[in-house]
Amino acid sequence: MSSPQPPGAGARISTGMILVAMLFPVFMAFAYPASYVSAMHQPVPHHMEVEVIGTSDSTQQLACQVAAQGGDALDVSTVADAPTAREDVMDRETRAAFDPSDGKLYVATAGGRQAKAAAQSVFQQVAQQVGVPLAVQDLKKPAPKDTLGIAYMYVMTACVTAGYVTSTMLGNLGKGMRLRSRLGLIGMLSVVAAVLTVGVTWGFYGVYDAHLVTAGLVAMAAYFTAAVFQLGVGGLLGQAATIVGITVFVILGIPASGIATSPDMMPGFFQVTHRMMPTGAIGELLQRVIYFDGHGVGPWILLLATWLMLGAGLLWLGSLRSPHPGEDRGVIADQVDHARKHPDEPLLTAYDSHDSDDDDAARPARGRHRAQEVKHA
Secondary structure (H helix, E strand, O other): OOOOOOOOOHHHHHHHHHHOOHHHHHHHHHHHHHHHHHHHOOOOOEEEEEEEEEEOHHHHHHHHHHHHHHHHHEEEEHHHHHHHHHHHHHHOOOOOOEEEEOOEEEOHHOHHHHHHHHHHHHHHHHHHHHOOOOEEEOOOOOOOOOOOOOOOOHHHHHHHHHHHHHHHHHHHHHOOHHHHHHHHHHHHHHHHHHHHHHHHHHHHHOOOOOOOOHHHOOOHHHHHHHHHHHHHHHHHHHHHHHHHHHHHHOOHHHHHHHOOOHHHOOOHHHHHHOOOHHHHHHHHHHHHHHHHOOOOHHHHHHHHHOOOOOOOOHHHHHHOOOOOOOOOOOHHHHHHHHHHHHOOHHHHHOOOOOOOOOOOOOHHHHHHHHHHHHHHH
């Protein structure tokens, strides 16, 4: 027989749990500005890749001179000719390419306005040193209705957040669902999310007018990957998975996407996370699909697929810890089964335990009723 709790023990326990739970909003209040301000408050070039066009000795000397002047801000290389340089810019392999023979500077504003402006400022000085007028050739401008060139960031944010929230709700309310049912629901909702996000962006506001289907597939993959990863983390960590999901997809994820601020305009830490996080892959895929005709999407597809496989691996690990079928099926599933067996009972009392405060007259009848169920079983 258990000893009675001292007066006020329940209140003390509840207060302690509430105080622990309040650490989560405190963490968010610190983590949001710490991440976003660190990444975006002072965008300057960090190892920005640029090219100087030409093969002569003077071109090599000029490239070395630009590299010395730029320091850690620039990574300077040479390229043989202008067509190759233009292709490198469109493939997102370089931010800008300068031709000292005629002063042309090849850039792509759709790849990031801040980065384009920084590269133009650098080569404005170089052109003055060489003695030629700078002629900027913008190979890809943002769409007229996407003047900042970042509207697709909200497609990514919507799908990633919706996927994360879906798995969080399934973890709390869908404990009785089989894994294949959860994945089937996630797959169906990923299509819905993709249709809604690109429908608003392309159809309602008309921000873009091309690559609708391909961008929709990226949006669907973003939702599905975020949902599967969060479902896997939730199966292992329970409620603590909330912090993991928000950190991966929002606190670090949005700056690491490289959309609001170009990766080479952020500190080195965020350049690394850009190449590692799922949001970095999603941001690159959307940008390259919408503005650069899908150039160079291969590595980013592989990165997103890696996160999807990581989520699948976490689901498998979680299944090793799961109870056998029929155990811990969840309150909602138990209520549904009980309601099917006892349709005459009120719904709100269908999950009452035998230790509830029923009147004494009802208990013998319930006991006989349960005995009959056991006998029939």
